[in-house]
Amino acid sequence: MKGSVIIVGAGIIGAACARTLSRRGLDVTIVDAGASAGATSSSGEGNLLVSDKGPGAELELAQHSLRLWRTLAPTLESEIGRDFPSVEFERKGGIVAALDAQQSQALDLFADAQRRAGVDAQRLSADEARYLEPELSPAISSGVYYPEDAQVQPTIAAEAFLASARAAGTRVLVNTVVTGPLIDADGKLAGVVTSSGNLAADDVVVAAGPWAGEVAQVLGGTLSVGPRKGFLLVTSRMPRRIFHKVYDADYVGAVGSDNHDLQTSTVIESTASGTVLIGSSRQNVGFDSGLDVAALRKIAAKAVRLMPFLLETSVIRAYCGFRPFARDHVPVIGPDPAVPGLWYAAGHEGAGIGLAPATAEMLASLMLGESPAVAAAPFAPGRAPLADSLARTT
């Protein structure tokens, strides 16, 4: 055995890390305050995207993660058996549609830069876009097709990672809140104090999603990660009328925006069960889970502008989740710069499902002293942009 690790948080990030670390020979315990996959990881759409990322570290991580996802479905099946539900991996591709000449120009520039970074981004005329997605509005001006974009069912994917981790020896403790650090006689972090007693380990990984900043603080570390609220609408089931993930060109701007007020941009896609998911909003309002009718109305109105047939469909459900948001919009993967033994895998914002496999791989490489497949420095917890933003907000 190479050492023992406690992972705080059994969402998709913690579960993916538990799978990889236990399969790399570490003795892993994963602890969650609630149920596994019961928080943010069950609130999202499950898109695995390169289309919404401009050139840079996060795009590189996403490209690597997508490569890993392509082989994960059969690998997971061999690890946990065929009776486990499918993660519903589907390489459906994404289409970004521009609604006027200005959006077309901005989208073309963005896609040019992505192509230079190795993304398959194919320009579409309005007619070509409507040929691929016949329900797109006649008002669209152009589009870009991203054949690499894919989708999974996020809750099943998180549970599949956890089942694989269990099969490799991981202990899973649910309904167990981590409340403080366990400190040894030398003053070093030696595990965690929980609502069910003390747990000792060589290392502790905080994978607590939007609560990661709070958990880091409780354990004596510093991490600038908090919640960014997002709503989704779900329609009743229908025969398949949407074949790709479809979104408007505003979406890319909203993902990286620092605006704390309500922002909405359209993301529409069908699921294997026949429902259509319509997103989404972004709002920095802490953990306020209240229903915001104005936000839902805005999401619905924008979706109808992109795909007018949606006006005739009924919404059966609306819900919100909290994206784990790092102040510079880049995930945080690596050791706390000041607390030996404390590690982070957090801050994945609206991309944690997509980035989970590469995050787990990077964390394992760093913990085992190996060189990661994707450069880890831009994700380091002690990086300058995070430290600067922390200094500004405290």
Ligand SMILES: Cc1cc2nc3c(=O)[nH]c(=O)nc-3n(C[C@H](O)[C@H](O)[C@H](O)COP(=O)(O)OP(=O)(O)OC[C@H]3O[C@@H](n4cnc5c(N)ncnc54)[C@H](O)[C@@H]3O)c2cc1C
């Ligand atoms: C509306 C919406 C749409 C999204 N769409 C997508 C998408 O299409 N594609 C994509 O890739 N991502 C998407 N995301 C983002 C994605 O869901 C997240 O990035 C991802 O789920 C984060 O996973 P996590 O494991 O870090 O956090 P979580 O799933 O929140 O897990 C963290 C866990 O930590 C536990 N925890 C917290 N505090 C403690 C404590 N003190 N002790 C013990 N346990 C604790 C919590 O109970 C929780 O279970 C979306 C998010 C939202 C809100």
